[in-house]
Amino acid sequence: MKKLVQLNVNGDTHELAVNPDETLLGVLRNHLDLIGPKRGCDSGGCGCCTVHVDGKAVYSCMMYAVSAQDKNVVTIEGLGQNNDQGNGNGRELDPLQQAFIDAGAVQCGYCTCGVIMAAKELLDTVKNPDEDEIRHAIAGNLCRCTGYQKIVDAIKLAAAAV
Amino acid sequence: MTLPDLSDYFVPTQESELIDLLGRFGERAMIVAGGTFVHGLEARGLLSEVEALIDIGRLGLGGISQDAAGVTLGATTTLAELRRADFVQTDPAFGALQDALDYPPVQIRNVGTVGGCLAASAPLYDVPAALFALDGTACVRGAGGARDIPLNEFFVGLFENALRTDEFIAAVTLPKPAARTASAFLKLETNANDLAIINVAVRITLGENGRCADSRVVIGGGVGECYVRAGSAEAALEGGKAGGELFATAAAAVAHDIEPVTDQRGSEAYRRHMAIVYTRRALERALGRMVTGGTNG
Amino acid sequence: MTLSIIGKSVPRPDARDKVTGGKGYPVNVRLPGMLHAKMLRSPYPHARILRIDTRAAEQLPGVKAVLTPADCPQRKYTTVYFVPTDAASMVRDMLVMSDTVRYAGQPVAAVAATSIEIAEQALELIEVEYEELPFVFDPEEAMQPGAPQLHEHAEHNIAVNPVMEFGDLEAGFAAADHVFEGVYETQRVHTCYMEPRVCVVDADGNGNFVVHSSMQHLFGLREKLAYVLGIPESRVRVIKPPYIGGGFGGKLDIGYIEPIAALLSVRANRPVRIEQTRYEDFISTARHPIKVYLKTGITKDGVFTARYAKSILDTGAHATHGAEVINVHGAFGFLLTYRCEHRKWEGYSVYTNNMVGGGYRGYGSPQACFAVESQIDEICDELNLDPIEFRRKNAHQPGDPHPFVQGMHLDTYAFDECLTRGAERIGYAQRTPANTDAGHIKRGVGFACQPLWVSGCLGFPDIYEHSGAIIKLNVDGTADLSTAAMDLGSGQITTLCQIAAEALGLPMEAVRITETADTTTVPFDAPSHASRVTYSAGNAVLAAANVAKERMLKVAGIMLEADAGDLEARDGRITVKGSPDISIAIADVVRRAESPFIQVTEDGPGPTTVEEKGTIIGLSSTAPAGNPSPASVGFVEVTVDTETGEVRVERAVYAHDLGKVINPNGAEGQVEGGFQQAIGYALMENLQFDENSGACLTGDFLDYKMPTAVEMPRSIESIFIESNEPTGPYGAKSLSEPCITVPAPAIANAIFNATGVRIRDLPITPEKILVALGKLPSE
Ligand SMILES: Cc1cc2nc3c(=O)[nH]c(=O)nc-3n(C[C@H](O)[C@H](O)[C@H](O)COP(=O)(O)OP(=O)(O)OC[C@H]3O[C@@H](n4cnc5c(N)ncnc54)[C@H](O)[C@@H]3O)c2cc1C
Ligand code: FES
Ligand code: FES
Numbered sequence A: 001m002k003k004l005v006q007l008n009v010n011g012d013t014h015e016l017a018v019n020p021d022e023t024l025l026g027v028l029r030n031h032l033d034l035i036g037p038k039r040g041c042d043s044g045g046c047g048c049c050t051v052h053v054d055g056k057a058v059y060s061c062m063m064y065a066v067s068a069q070d071k072n073v074v075t076i077e078g079l080g081q082n083n084d085q086g087n088g089n090g091r092e093l094d095p096l097q098q099a100f101i102d103a104g105a106v107q108c109g110y111c112t113c114g115v116i117m118a119a120k121e122l123l124d125t126v127k128n129p130d131e132d133e134i135r136h137a138i139a140g141n142l143c144r145c146t147g148y149q150k151i152v153d154a155i156k157l158a159a160a161a162v
Numbered sequence B: 001m002t003l004p005d006l007s008d009y010f011v012p013t014q015e016s017e018l019i020d021l022l023g024r025f026g027e028r029a030m031i032v033a034g035g036t037f038v039h040g041l042e043a044r045g046l047l048s049e050v051e052a053l054i055d056i057g058r059l060g061l062g063g064i065s066q067d068a069a070g071v072t073l074g075a076t077t078t079l080a081e082l083r084r085a086d087f088v089q090t091d092p093a094f095g096a097l098q099d100a101l102d103y104p105p106v107q108i109r110n111v112g113t114v115g116g117c118l119a120a121s122a123p124l125y126d127v128p129a130a131l132f133a134l135d136g137t138a139c140v141r142g143a144g145g146a147r148d149i150p151l152n153e154f155f156v157g158l159f160e161n162a163l164r165t166d167e168f169i170a171a172v173t174l175p176k177p178a179a180r181t182a183s184a185f186l187k188l189e190t191n192a193n194d195l196a197i198i199n200v201a202v203r204i205t206l207g208e209n210g211r212c213a214d215s216r217v218v219i220g221g222g223v224g225e226c227y228v229r230a231g232s233a234e235a236a237l238e239g240g241k242a243g244g245e246l247f248a249t250a251a252a253a254v255a256h257d258i259e260p261v262t263d264q265r266g267s268e269a270y271r272r273h274m275a276i277v278y279t280r281r282a283l284e285r286a287l288g289r290m291v292t293g294g295t296n297g
Numbered sequence C: 001m002t003l004s005i006i007g008k009s010v011p012r013p014d015a016r017d018k019v020t021g022g023k024g025y026p027v028n029v030r031l032p033g034m035l036h037a038k039m040l041r042s043p044y045p046h047a048r049i050l051r052i053d054t055r056a057a058e059q060l061p062g063v064k065a066v067l068t069p070a071d072c073p074q075r076k077y078t079t080v081y082f083v084p085t086d087a088a089s090m091v092r093d094m095l096v097m098s099d100t101v102r103y104a105g106q107p108v109a110a111v112a113a114t115s116i117e118i119a120e121q122a123l124e125l126i127e128v129e130y131e132e133l134p135f136v137f138d139p140e141e142a143m144q145p146g147a148p149q150l151h152e153h154a155e156h157n158i159a160v161n162p163v164m165e166f167g168d169l170e171a172g173f174a175a176a177d178h179v180f181e182g183v184y185e186t187q188r189v190h191t192c193y194m195e196p197r198v199c200v201v202d203a204d205g206n207g208n209f210v211v212h213s214s215m216q217h218l219f220g221l222r223e224k225l226a227y228v229l230g231i232p233e234s235r236v237r238v239i240k241p242p243y244i245g246g247g248f249g250g251k252l253d254i255g256y257i258e259p260i261a262a263l264l265s266v267r268a269n270r271p272v273r274i275e276q277t278r279y280e281d282f283i284s285t286a287r288h289p290i291k292v293y294l295k296t297g298i299t300k301d302g303v304f305t306a307r308y309a310k311s312i313l314d315t316g317a318h319a320t321h322g323a324e325v326i327n328v329h330g331a332f333g334f335l336l337t338y339r340c341e342h343r344k345w346e347g348y349s350v351y352t353n354n355m356v357g358g359g360y361r362g363y364g365s366p367q368a369c370f371a372v373e374s375q376i377d378e379i380c381d382e383l384n385l386d387p388i389e390f391r392r393k394n395a396h397q398p399g400d401p402h403p404f405v406q407g408m409h410l411d412t413y414a415f416d417e418c419l420t421r422g423a424e425r426i427g428y429a430q431r432t433p434a435n436t437d438a439g440h441i442k443r444g445v446g447f448a449c450q451p452l453w454v455s456g457c458l459g460f461p462d463i464y465e466h467s468g469a470i471i472k473l474n475v476d477g478t479a480d481l482s483t484a485a486m487d488l489g490s491g492q493i494t495t496l497c498q499i500a501a502e503a504l505g506l507p508m509e510a511v512r513i514t515e516t517a518d519t520t521t522v523p524f525d526a527p528s529h530a531s532r533v534t535y536s537a538g539n540a541v542l543a544a545a546n547v548a549k550e551r552m553l554k555v556a557g558i559m560l561e562a563d564a565g566d567l568e569a570r571d572g573r574i575t576v577k578g579s580p581d582i583s584i585a586i587a588d589v590v591r592r593a594e595s596p597f598i599q600v601t602e603d604g605p606g607p608t609t610v611e612e613k614g615t616i617i618g619l620s621s622t623a624p625a626g627n628p629s630p631a632s633v634g635f636v637e638v639t640v641d642t643e644t645g646e647v648r649v650e651r652a653v654y655a656h657d658l659g660k661v662i663n664p665n666g667a668e669g670q671v672e673g674g675f676q677q678a679i680g681y682a683l684m685e686n687l688q689f690d691e692n693s694g695a696c697l698t699g700d701f702l703d704y705k706m707p708t709a710v711e712m713p714r715s716i717e718s719i720f721i722e723s724n725e726p727t728g729p730y731g732a733k734s735l736s737e738p739c740i741t742v743p744a745p746a747i748a749n750a751i752f753n754a755t756g757v758r759i760r761d762l763p764i765t766p767e768k769i770l771v772a773l774g775k776l777p778s779e
Helices: A024-031 A095-102 A112-125 A131-137 A149-161 B015-028 B036-043 B079-084 B086-090 B092-101 B114-120 B127-133 B231-237 B244-256 B268-292 C015-019 C055-059 C116-125 C169-174 C218-229 C257-268 C278-282 C322-335 C365-383 C387-394 C415-426 C492-504 C533-560 C586-594 C664-683 C743-755 C766-772
Strands: A003-009 A012-018 A050-053 A056-059 A072-074 B008-010 B029-032 B052-055 B064-067 B070-074 B137-142 B145-150 B155-157 B168-175 B181-188 B198-206 B212-221 C035-041 C047-053 C063-067 C107-113 C127-132 C158-160 C163-166 C178-185 C198-203 C209-213 C236-238 C272-275 C290-298 C304-316 C342-351 C441-450 C467-473 C479-482 C511-513 C567-570 C573-576 C579-585 C617-622 C631-641 C647-657 C715-721
Touching: A012 A024, A024 A050, A050 A112, A056 A112, A095 A112, A095 A149, A095 C015, A112 A131, A112 A149, A112 C015, A131 A149, A149 C664, B015 B029, B015 B052, B015 B137, B015 B168, B036 B114, B070 B114, B079 B086, B079 B092, B079 B114, B086 B092, B092 B127, B092 B181, B092 B198, B092 B268, B114 B127, B114 B168, B127 B181, B127 B198, B127 B212, B181 B212, B181 B268, B198 B268, B212 B231, B212 B244, B212 B268, B231 B244, B244 B268, B268 C766, C035 C116, C035 C257, C047 C107, C055 C063, C055 C116, C063 C116, C063 C257, C107 C116, C107 C257, C158 C322, C163 C322, C169 C290, C169 C304, C169 C342, C178 C365, C198 C257, C209 C218, C209 C257, C218 C236, C218 C257, C257 C272, C290 C322, C290 C365, C304 C322, C304 C365, C322 C342, C322 C365, C365 C387, C365 C441, C365 C743, C387 C415, C387 C441, C415 C441, C415 C631, C415 C647, C415 C715, C441 C743, C467 C492, C467 C533, C479 C492, C479 C533, C492 C511, C492 C533, C533 C567, C533 C573, C533 C579, C533 C586, C533 C617, C573 C586, C579 C586, C631 C743, C647 C664, C647 C743, C664 C715, C664 C743
Parallel strands: A003 A072, B008 B052, B029 B052, C035 C272, C209 C236, C304 C342, C479 C511, C647 C715
Antiparallel strands: A003 A012, A050 A056, A050 A072, B064 B070, B070 B168, B137 B145, B137 B168, B181 B198, B198 B212, C035 C107, C047 C127, C063 C107, C158 C342, C163 C342, C178 C290, C198 C209, C198 C272, C290 C304, C441 C631, C467 C479, C467 C617, C567 C573, C573 C579, C631 C647
8 A cells, every 4th residue: 555655855865655645745744854845725725835846846735745756856954055164054045045034034934935945946947037926936825924025025135146 | 635545556657557547447547647636636525436546747748849730738748838838938829828827826837737737627727728719639548549639529517528537638739820810818816826716718810801710719717517618709709800899799798608607706797797808808918919929820 | 222122123033943944833743652633523503413423433443532522521611812711701602522513613523543544534434413403604693583592591692792881872973963874894704824723732641731732822721721621720731832833813712622632632641633724724713704883973074973883793603702802893993993972882792603703913903993994984085074184183192091991091192193104105195086097997095094902901801911031141141031922923032032132231142032931931921912922021021131130230240340230231241331441241240140159260269249149030920011002004005997896905005103113124024914914804805604504615725815925015115103102111012913904994995085986895805896886786
């Protein structure tokens, strides 16, 4: 009944036995202890679970883990760079993560990792997105705290920094 | 929600394998392409009888090709890939597709497939309405061989289509549009991540005299069990001089073709009114594209 | 003294953790041996359970405990955190599980198993035999004789029926030149916190419970759970999560999940986790729909002579918050908002077979504000009065007695300035009459006011209003702050750390909120609600910081050979006032106080501070000195497409007297988020139910619509007016609720200004506008 899958997540390969109907979100959270992707609805409505699969933003709650076999999955935990300066700061943040802090785009933060992953695809593909492009790029993500204004500011800030 | 009867998740690499599986499990098989619709059903507890999930992602069914006859979209082409296609971006004839592909959120565009959105046969979706208005045909294969089903005949009911249980969609073809053709699509939604309250896809082809030589008006959302091809509107357009007056008349005719429902998203009267307004606006949008648009055909 | 941290947009201390994954959410809690539980919910809105057979479920491998009404304590309670359960104002009408079902979705059984999947399968094996009962969904029908009766104690299904009266209403109407009447209705909406309700409860077998939960009040959860289980409060230890994924009032009451998990945990002898699905969350809490009948007497130049309202609140199957929301609605939404001698209000909180309502930002006020502020504009339009002047004329004035809290005055009250500056910024005076624009896109401007609101609950009968804090300084010159105040996302951690840092003279980064608080380690705090945290918890933090500071300055005085009274602390150093050269690092002071009695260094034995040996620590547990009122006015500019009825909010300007801005960026964030919720409330959000079965039709985000980034205005401008409240920490009052209250009537007024169409029931859907424009037949 269980299926064996090989998942490549944030650069690490994991071999896992999963139920065939388990979602990628379930596997990331429950098997791999990656808590960045979050469950807000389980039905493609909120975007809290957004991760990248082969560089593309997807709802991990709507993808069977088995179908991610051999693909590259990146969660918020995989953003940024390892920092070897030994200054205790750990990972160096992705410009988007830093911009979300600087612009005050984080309140409860429950939506944040998903929004950043959606915005990441935008900045990976469009050089200097305008406000409309930014807003449409995160239209698949709900935020109940910020009214999106500071999220949009943060994405602009990161776009300028990249 | 889980699938209590599920016995396995298959990932065939040969079409023959797929056809065997479909034959073996019959009604209890569920093809998974992008899985976005499948998950929606699962979340609502509607898949409790499924025994086999069959992932068609490794059959090489993706890809877009173009030739003199038109374009062929492999069934597992994602909406994002289609949206990036050159003809979608630039050709006014495919404007409806460009418009429709703007609506789904990026997370859905990246995984949702052309075949999946058709086979779902949910008239609430946008992309199928556009494919329908562009005279798309589903190229189907199954135990009995291959056959072509024009989309006109493909949708037969809510969540129901003309596929037999052993068949799958291999590709969708869109014929090469005639010269002076443009299309457009509009969707009525409450927020930017919504299923259509109503949607409208139109295509018009003008004759040399500037009159409407051919047209398609397709309406979706809660206007019937399936997408509705608005024959009365198309008839009203026939031979008329493209422009505001003709479009208003044609749009008004839509009312005869649709049977809108009343539900929590809107009443019958509202849907009817909006179908008319949006048909007119979509026709104007298509005409605007034709005037300003690039090369055609 | 100039402030160095208050008033600065310092970044949130929790932001880095949240952008890298977010370890602190209760949804992440996992305990060894933990089981997963699921609840079986009734498909009927009103029924008696005749029989439940759980034998097959119990036999399913992996099932460890099953719970039915027969297994639950039958002690009636109320869920509301911020009152003692036995408070007179509350209605105790709830059971953890009852054999009477009063709304579709009420839990009737639960299973704990080794996996969620097994628990779900087990639910399918439970057989329940119901006797269906007649049901009623409409509160006014429920009040009719002969309507199905929900609770024995409530005749005509009226849970509570408060009446408040001032002056002589009849005389007031007799004195009026004009009398206006209108009926205004609001719908049921959900707070839509993004983190689901989730809990893990661990019963230790000795009668103690450890509880993790996504909630807004540690001590409320402790008290409620202990009450339900019939055990002393100290047997329940509620762990404070570092933060939760949103609440907005929707997590201000104990859910079914905590008591059920507790009871299952006892039976299974293992920790039990319950995480609700989004559908379950949608039927767990909501803003109550209220229908307001409003009657207003006015002189010809626009002065209130009499104000009367009757409000009918649909509280659903149980009274819970409905018993309190109705009062706040009547008092702060209607009666107290403007000056008027003759006033009367009658409220009815009515039982129906609908889902149970809950707390939600604004707590009854948005429903009233929509009625009151819409009607004022109708009056102004009818009598050709200026809407700004009208409100100005009828407003309370600075120095007036506080209309609610006896013995206090509106000492700081800059409502007038909110009106003036907001109007100026949006260009209100330049607005044009309805339908000025050619074409089908019409532009309009509108505004609405929340003239009076609260900074906490001081003065409210039965409601807790005190806070506590512990501040402990470390030898490296940092401070740890422990409090029970919960951060729901709205920045409470940041604000409280800013207040502590400012008071102690430490840099912001030097103050940390401890992550290891629970109900056994920190003083009581009322919940994070009623816009109270900055004012009330802020005052407690300030008090604790001042205690620590006094001690710190004493030690520093000894070290600097100066009088403690002559010292000041700033940027991590303590300086003799007027002699900047004589100073010492706070770290050195703390180290000295913490050092051994005699510390021998290279230079020999160091001096000691025997008198002040010990940790520099400050503790407080205190009620605030008042309940000062903020004031607020929100303006919007909208466009209305008269062919489609579609409304876009193009721009918003929001002016608010908050006393003092502690963190400008955070304050703006509150306003912007408030507008997201309020625009949803005004234009699209609506929890809808099947009229036959009571099943929720809008149980996911494809059906329950709220604004995405695309529907939001491109610009929301906040104007913060600093009236410097003397009783507030550094002059602060409160912020977070009025910004969700005023937008809906502002939008309704702007739509009227654009099109001449007046909509009196929310949400203002395109369809309603088309009907009002005569483009669609009305039903
Ligand atoms: C949150 C959300 C928002 C959405 N918004 C929009 C929108 O704005 N506009 C819009 O147009 N659509 C929208 N959609 C719908 C989306 O476009 C479809 O869900 C998607 O295209 C379906 O493709 P899929 O590959 O994921 O299908 P799947 O879920 O994999 O399959 C869909 C159905 O088709 C069957 N199937 C799939 N491929 C084949 C095949 N080749 N042959 C035979 N049967 C097959 C499956 O068995 C299943 O029954 C939205 C969906 C979601 C979940
Ligand atoms: S959890 Fe995946 S979209 Fe909401
Ligand atoms: S920050 Fe709370 S949902 Fe976005």
